[in-house]
Amino acid sequence: MFKGYDAISNKMNELSKQGYQFDNEWLFLMRMKYTEVTDNHYQFIYDKNFSQEIVKYYENAGWKLHKFKFYKFFRLAQGSAESYPIFTEQETELEIIKSRLRDFVVIMLVGIFLGIGMKLFSHFIIANSYMDILNVILAGLCGGIFGFGVGGLCIFIPKYIRLKRELNAE
Numbered sequence: 001m002f003k004g005y006d007a008i009s010n011k012m013n014e015l016s017k018q019g020y021q022f023d024n025e026w027l028f029l030m031r032m033k034y035t036e037v038t039d040n041h042y043q044f045i046y047d048k049n050f051s052q053e054i055v056k057y058y059e060n061a062g063w064k065l066h067k068f069k070f071y072k073f074f075r076l077a078q079g080s081a082e083s084y085p086i087f088t089e090q091e092t093e094l095e096i097i098k099s100r101l102r103d104f105v106v107i108m109l110v111g112i113f114l115g116i117g118m119k120l121f122s123h124f125i126i127a128n129s130y131m132d133i134l135n136v137i138l139a140g141l142c143g144g145i146f147g148f149g150v151g152g153l154c155i156f157i158p159k160y161i162r163l164k165r166e167l168n169a170e
Contacts, residue, residue, distance in 0.1 A: 005044040005074070006159065012042040022078055025068055039081045046074045046100055046156075061086075094163045100156050108149025115142035 012022065012032070020032040021040055045058075045065070058065055062083030066076040077086060118138050125131050 005155065006162070009042045009044055009076075013040075016040040016042065022066060022076065025066075025076075041079045041081065041083065043077045043079070043086055044074050045077050045086060046096060050075065058086075090163055090167055094160070094167065097156050097160045097163065101153065101160060104149045104152030104156065106149075108146055108153065111142050111144075111146030111149055114145065115139070118142060 008030075012030070015032055017038055019034055019036065019038050021035045021037055022042065023031045023033040025031070050065070050067075055065055058077060061079075063077040063079040063086065066078060068075065118135070122135055125135075
């Protein structure tokens, strides 16, 4: 059961203390190999614009960014005990998550409105086999856009709720 990326990074940190290190990923599976290094720390970074300057910033702070093959809006940062903390305040992280939530709501709404528009205007198109194929392709595209938005919300809503609780508890 998926518990969130914080739980995954915590588990990776526990495995790191036992001598395991991140090796590779494929879709939702992560492979860790046994090494002698035990001071690695792992954290997920959410950003959709990983420019060379941002990558250089994290490298100067002591973090190595692992780029995923299928996921473009976050990366896994691998650092040591001496690495500078990525987020020093929860308010900054909360604002970043709010921004991501807005982005995914917009993506989800675009998928919904494209689907509704396609359904409303499909009656005006002359029916033939080519248009039916195009209709199926467009329906799949709308569903994919909607699903991507919902998936992003499923990732960031639990993190947003957890950070809000922590900030209210302080």
